[in-house]
Structure formats: C-alpha cells, structure tokens
Amino acid sequence: MTAGIPLANPDAKARRSRPYRLAGPSWVIPVLLFLGFFFVIPLGANILRSLQAGQTATNGPLFYYIKLLTDAYYGGVILETLKVAAISTVLCLIVGYPVAYFMVRFAGRWNAIIVFLLIAPLLTSIIMRTFGWRVLLARRGLLTTLLADWGVIPRPINLADEPFAVYLGLVHVLAPFMILSITAVLQKVDVRLEESARVLGASALGTFFRITLPLSLDGIATGCILVFVVTCGSFLTMLLLGGGKVTTLSLLIYQQFNVTQDVGFAAAMGNMLLFIGLICLTLQARFLRRSGGKS
Amino acid sequence: MTALEPALPVRRRRRVRYGVIALALYVLLFLGFIAAPIVSVVAVSFSTASFIAFPIPGFTLRWYWRIVEYKPFVDALIVSGEVAVLSTMFGTLLGVPAALALARSRRTAAAIVSNFLLAPVTVPAIVLGLALLYFLSSLSLGISFTALLIAHTVAGIPYIVRTVLSVYRAIPPDLEEAAAILGASRWQTLIHTTLPLVRSGVFAGGLFAILTSLDNLPLSFFFGSANTNTLPVVMLSYMENQFDPSIAAISTVQMLIAIVVLLIADRVYGIEKLTS
Numbered sequence: 101m102t103a104g105i106p107l108a109n110p111d112a113k114a115r116r117s118r119p120y121r122l123a124g125p126s127w128v129i130p131v132l133l134f135l136g137f138f139f140v141i142p143l144g145a146n147i148l149r150s151l152q153a154g155q156t157a158t159n160g161p162l163f164y165y166i167k168l169l170t171d172a173y174y175g176g177v178i179l180e181t182l183k184v185a186a187i188s189t190v191l192c193l194i195v196g197y198p199v200a201y202f203m204v205r206f207a208g209r210w211n212a213i214i215v216f217l218l219i220a221p222l223l224t225s226i227i228m229r230t231f232g233w234r235v236l237l238a239r240r241g242l243l244t245t246l247l248a249d250w251g252v253i254p255r256p257i258n259l260a261d262e263p264f265a266v267y268l269g270l271v272h273v274l275a276p277f278m279i280l281s282i283t284a285v286l287q288k289v290d291v292r293l294e295e296s297a298r299v300l301g302a303s304a305l306g307t308f309f310r311i312t313l314p315l316s317l318d319g320i321a322t323g324c325i326l327v328f329v330v331t332c333g334s335f336l337t338m339l340l341l342g343g344g345k346v347t348t349l350s351l352l353i354y355q356q357f358n359v360t361q362d363v364g365f366a367a368a369m370g371n372m373l374l375f376i377g378l379i380c381l382t383l384q385a386r387f388l389r390r391s392g393g394k395s
Numbered sequence: 396m397t398a399l400e401p402a403l404p405v406r407r408r409r410r411v412r413y414g415v416i417a418l419a420l421y422v423l424l425f426l427g428f429i430a431a432p433i434v435s436v437v438a439v440s441f442s443t444a445s446f447i448a449f450p451i452p453g454f455t456l457r458w459y460w461r462i463v464e465y466k467p468f469v470d471a472l473i474v475s476g477e478v479a480v481l482s483t484m485f486g487t488l489l490g491v492p493a494a495l496a497l498a499r500s501r502r503t504a505a506a507i508v509s510n511f512l513l514a515p516v517t518v519p520a521i522v523l524g525l526a527l528l529y530f531l532s533s534l535s536l537g538i539s540f541t542a543l544l545i546a547h548t549v550a551g552i553p554y555i556v557r558t559v560l561s562v563y564r565a566i567p568p569d570l571e572e573a574a575a576i577l578g579a580s581r582w583q584t585l586i587h588t589t590l591p592l593v594r595s596g597v598f599a600g601g602l603f604a605i606l607t608s609l610d611n612l613p614l615s616f617f618f619g620s621a622n623t624n625t626l627p628v629v630m631l632s633y634m635e636n637q638f639d640p641s642i643a644a645i646s647t648v649q650m651l652i653a654i655v656v657l658l659i660a661d662r663v664y665g666i667e668k669l670t671s
Contacts, residue, residue, distance in 0.1 A: 120572040122581065122589055123496035128508060131489040131552065139515055139523075139549050142530035146522075149529065195425065202422045206415055217426050223653035224433055225610045227630045228646035232432025235439050235643070242435055272429065304414065333519025336612060340634070350521050350613075357525065357617070367529075370522035381517060 143374075146367045153364020164368035174352075178372065181348040184338075185331040188270040192278040192327045193320065195271055200282035200319075201312070205291065218276040226273065230340040233269050234260045261343025269337040274330060278323035285319030286312075318388065325384040329377050349373050433650070440643035458644035468645055470622070471629040474540075478615075478625060479608040482547035483555075483601050490552045491597055494559035495589065499568065509560060516553040520613035523549065528617040543618040543625070550614055551604035555597065562596030563589075602660050606653060 154163030168174045203214050221229065236243040237259035244256040259265060289312065297307040313320075335350040342351075349369055356366040443453035462468045493512060497505045515523065524546060531542045574588045575581075590597075612627035619628045626649060634642055 120568040120575060121499055122571055122584055123492060125496060125500075127492035127496035131493040131512060131556075132508070134489055135512065135515070135549065135552065138527065138530075138545050142526040143518070143523075145530050145533075146526035198418060199422050199425050202418050206418070207422075214422070214426070217429060220654070220657070221429055221433055223606055223657060224650045225627055225630070225646060226612065227627055227634065227642070228436050228650060229432050231634065231642055231646060232434075232436040234638075235435045236432060272432065275425075276429070329517070329519075333521060333613075335521060336631075350519060353521055353525065363529065366525060370519075370525050373519055374522055377517060377519065 147371055150364055150368035150371055154368065164365050165372070167365075168368060168372055177347055177349055177352055180346065181332055181350075181373075182376075184266070184270075184346060184348055185328045188267060188274060188331050189324050189327045191267060191271045192275045193324060196275045196278040196323070197282060197320075199275075200279045200286055203279070203283050204286040204289075215280075218279060221272075222276060226336050227340075229272060230269055230337055233265055233272070233341055237265055237268075260341055261345070263342065263346050265341040265343075266338055266346045269341045270331055270334070273334075273337065274327045277326050277330070281323030281326060282316060282319040285322070286316045289315045321384060321387045325380050329380050332373060332376055436643045437647050437650075439640050440647045442640050442643075444640075458640045459648075461641040462645050462648065465641065467624065467629045467633075468626070468641075471624045471626040472648075474543075474623060475609055475626040478540075478543055478547050479605045482544055482551050482608055483604040485544070485548045486551035486555050486604055487597060487601055489548070490555035490600070491559050491593070494556045494596075495563060495593070498560050498563040509556070512556045513553045515549050520550065520611060524614045524617040538618050538620045538623060540623050543615065543623050546614050546618065547608045547611065550611060551608060554603035554607065555600035558600035558603070559593055559596040562599075563593050566592050598660070598663060602656065606656065609649070609653070 150164055151161040154165075154167075155161040156163070160166075168178065199214075203211055207214055235241055238244065239256050239258040241256075241260070244253070244259055247253045248256045293315070294307050294311050297311045298304070302310065332348070333350055335348065335354045338346045338348055338351045339354065350373060353366050353369050353373070356362050356369065438451060440458055441454045441456070442451040443455045443457075444451070490512070493508075497509045497512075527542070527546050527549070528537065531537055531539075531545065536542045536545075570592065571584050571588050574584045579587065609625075610627055612625075612631060615625040616628045616631070619625075626645070630642060630645060
C-alpha cells in the first residue's frame with residue numbers, strides 16, 4: 101500500500117550563524133546515484149518507450165496518448181478512474197471527519213486505542229481485507245445471511261462483484277488515512293475558539309461549519325489528495341471486489357501486462373496515471389502554500 | 396458535536412452530552428466496520444467447511460496445516476521476509492546518511508533533494524514496477540531476486556528518509572558540538588552521539604519500510620517467478636483459482652507476524668509517535 105507522505109519543508113527557522121554539521125553533502129551521493137539509476141532512468145525510459153512504441157509509419161509518437169484520450173472506451177476508463185477516486189474521497193471525508201473530531205475533542209485516554217485500531221488494519225495484507233469483504237458479502241456470506249434472516253432482503257444475494265463492494269473496500273482501506281490527516285491538523289485548532297463562538301451565541305452546527313471546519317481545511321486537503329491519489333493507483337480492490345464492473349486505469353495496466361502484453365500502451369497508461377498524480381500533488385502544494393499551512 | 400463549558404446552563408449541557416454519546420456510538424460503529432472483514436477472515440480460517448458459509452459449521456486447524464503442506468506459501472513467506480528485511484537494510488544504509496546531511500542544511504538544493512528522496516512513494520507502485528521491470532530486463536536482471544530487491548529498496552527509501560529527517564531536525568546540534576569539542580572524531584560523534592539520537596527515527600522508518608514491503612503486491616507481481624514470488628503474489632494467484640479458507644489461514648498468520656512486529660515497535664518506540 102502506498103502511504104502518502106505530506107512533504108515536509110526544511111526547517112526555515114533561523115539558527116545560530118553556523119550550526120555544527122556532522123554530515124557533508126557527499127553523504128547524499130550514494131542514494132542519489134541509486135535513485136537516479138533505478139528510479140529516474142526507468143521512469144524516463146518508460147516515457148520514451150510509450151512514445152517510440154506508438155510511432156509507426158502512419159502514427160506520430162503521441163499515438164497512444166491520443167488513443168487514450170480520444171477513444172471512447174479508454175476515455176471512459178479515465179473518467180471512471182477519476183469518478184471512483186472522487187467518490188471514494190468524498191465518502192472517506194464524510195465517514196472519517198466525525199471520527200477524527202471525536203478523537204481530538206473527546207477521546208482522551210481512548211485516543212491511543214482508537215489510533216491503534218485505525219492503523220492495525222493497515223498492517224494486514226490488502227488481500228486479507230478484500231477477502232474479508234468477499235466473506236461478508238458473498239451469497240452465503242455473513243452479512244448477506246444475516247440480512248436475509250432479518251428479512252431485509254428476500255434471499256441471500258451476491259453483494260460482492262458490485263461497484264458497491266469496491267467503494268466499501270476502498271473506504272475501508274483509505275478512511276484511516278483521511279482520519280489521521282485530519283486529526284493532525286485538528287489537534288492544533290484551539291478549542292477555546294469553538295467555545296468563544298458558543299458563548300457568543302452560535303449554535304453547535306454554526307460553530308462547526310464556521311469555526312471548526314474552516315480551521316481544519318489543511319488536514320482535509322491533505323487527506324483528500326492522499327485518498328484521491330492512492331485510489332487512482334490501486335487496482336486490487338477493483339480486481340477482487342468489482343467483478344469486472346469497475347475498470348480503472350491501474351486495473352487496465354494490470355490486465356494489459358497480464359493478458360495482452362502491449363508494453364507501449366501499458367507504459368502510456370502508467371504515465372497518464374503519473375500525470376494525474378502530479379496534478380494532485382501540485383494542487384496540494386499550492387493549497388498548502390496559500391493557506392500558509394505546514395503539514 | 397461541540398465542546399463543553401462547565402459554565403453553560405445545565406439544560407444545554409445535557410443536550411450536548413447526547414450529541415457526544417451519539418458521536419461515540421458512531422465511532423464504535425466505524426471501528427466495527429474497520430474490524431469486520433478482518434475478524435471474519437480469522438473466523439473463516441477455523442471453519443470446517445471448505446467453502447465460505449455462515450454460521451461456521453465447526454472448528455478445525457486443517458487450513459493451517461494446508462499452509463505448511465502447500466509449498467508455494469512457505470517459499471513465498473520466506474522470500475517476502477528476505478526481501479522486506481534486506482531492502483529495508485539497504486534503504487537504511489542509503490537513506491540515513493543522506494537524511495543526516497540534508498536535515499540541517501538550509502540551502503534550496505537540500506530542500507529539492509529531500510523532496511526528490513521522498514518522491515518514490517508518490518509514484519503508483521504499479522507504474523514503478525512496470526518501468527523497473529523493463530529497465531532491469533534491459534540490464535538482463537529482469538525477473539530475479541536482485542530486481543525484486545532493487546524495486547523494494549526504491550520504495551522503502553522515502554519512509555526511512557522521512558522519519559530520520561524529522562527526528563534529526565528536532566535534535567539541537569549542541570550534543571554533537573559538545574562531542575566534537577571534547578575531541579571526538581567525526582566517526583566517533585556519528586557512532587556515539589548522532590546515531591543513538593536518531594535511532595527512533597531509523598527504527599520507525601525501517602518499520603514502515605518492512606511492513607510496506609511485506610504487502611507491496613503491485614510492485615512484486617511484476618517480478619514474480621517460482622522462486623521470486625512474494626506471499627501476496629502467491630495469495631492472489633491462489634485466490635484467482637480457488638476460494639477456500641486456506642487464504643484466510645495464511646492471511647491470519649501474516650497478520651500475526653505484523654502484530655508481533657508492531658508490539659515490539661510499541662515497546663521500543665511507542666505507537667502514537669509512529670503516526671505523527
């Protein structure tokens with residue numbers, strides 16, 4: 101799983117004229133060489149490959165990219181990717197914000213336990229969690245059996261292999277990221293600001309929407325972009341819970357690699373995915389700079 | 396949904412309390428939602444039925460025996476462990492010196508390099524895997540343990556750099572200065588002063604790197620072969636063919652390994668610090 105990292109700015113605080121330096125710039129060289137060789141060059145080669153493989157007598161180098169954007173099927177897949185990512189981001193925010201708020205304002209000594217329960221599933225394998233949803237949602241699964249027993253549904257039906265199951269799986273995996281992003285910022289919001297608003301006559305909801313929510317926007321932005329980017333890059337939930345009904349860009353890359361072996365096209369799709377991620381990160385950097393936030 | 400003030404009138408305070416109770420119930424429900432699939436997998440792993448059915452007809456350990464008997468599971472578990480530990484070791488050797496050099500520098504270049512070292516985590520693993528596979532194939536390293544190790548090292552470096560950077564930045568340079576003034580060589584300062592000070596950062600970053608590596612299916616499946624399959628890759632291909640509780644059993648074992656690692660981490664470092 102790709103845990104997102106809010107990029108930290110270097111400490112800009114002015115220190116003494118010349119602090120003691122243990123390590124010189126040369127200590128950075130090995131890792132730069134390693135990543136240059138095994139990270140930058142492969143990704144660069146990937147871009148070249150996508151351009152070269154597309155270029156034939158009749159097609160320009162951008163053939164695959166034009167195909168991705170203009171072909172009805174592939175354009176649909178890109179839209180589906182964005183749609184799935186957007187919906188799961190909004191779901192995570194709605195589901196997660198109250199939990200984050202509770203953790204910061206009321207949990208007290210329970211906070212450590214809630215944090216543990218939130219990050220413990222991140223340590224189980226993604227296969228285990230999707231398998232778990234299949235166990236619950238399959239025709240003879242726990243949830244479907246219970247629902248049928250209670251008469252909510254007439255007879256057990258297969259709820260796995262539906263877009264519903266994909267969203268359930270995504271929210272399950274990603275809501276903790278959203279919650280921890282929000283609690284990080286919410287912790288710094290002075291509770292007295294909320295109290296002042298109440299004393300001055302604001303309603304509970306008014307206080308929330310006019311004080312708490314605006315002050316936690318940084319955390320919301322970090323969490324949303326994190327969830328959005330990770331959703332765009334994940335394919336296992338779609339593969340194992342979507343029943344072929346949810347096809348996103350990364351799932352298509354997986355299928356291209358496994359079935360058709362069309363390397364150039366898979367590379368182009370990967371770059372498209374990378375491009376979407378870059379846009380998101382630029383937005384985040386801009387947002388955080390504008391609001392003066394530091395995460 | 397709001398904070399209480401002791402000075403507020405009683406009537407209002409009580410109404411607000413109900414809101415808090417409702418919120419607490421919601422959080423409980425949410426935690427149940429988080430736990431539900433995991434708990435049900437553990438339950439299924441003990442089921443006597445060879446298909447998924449509730450209520451569970453009876454208890455058995457036979458699916459755990461199946462893990463031991465099914466050689467790919469055992470082999471893959473070993474490969475996973477080796478890759479996780481070795482890639483984290485290499486990532487530490489590469490990442491820690493860099494983080495130490497970058498943390499105290501105020502130059503723009505240092506900020507750019509720091510962000511660059513964190514970049515691999517923002518690239519979707521499936522893209523990185525695809526790109527690395529074809530690049531390493533051109534070096535005739537294609538599908539090999541070395542290739543797998545390189546891929547996981549690239550993915551692990553950001554976790555180590557990030558935590559060491561933040562821990563080292565919070566430490567004032569005075570202690571190292573004192574060591575230097577008292578005549579310690581640079582090497583002695585590093586071994587006796589700096590490394591013990593940043594140990595918690597190295598430890599937390601390494602933990603993240605190990606746990607991410609253990610479950611990095613999108614990166615691993617590109618380099619899969621009979622002797623380079625990691626556990627998640629074998630589990631995925633097993634699941635595509637069969638749907639029996641042995642997947643539940645191996646998942647439970649994998650979770651237990653992670654829990655043990657986490658408990659050790661908690662003893663040494665404290666879990667709450669890991670999330671900050």
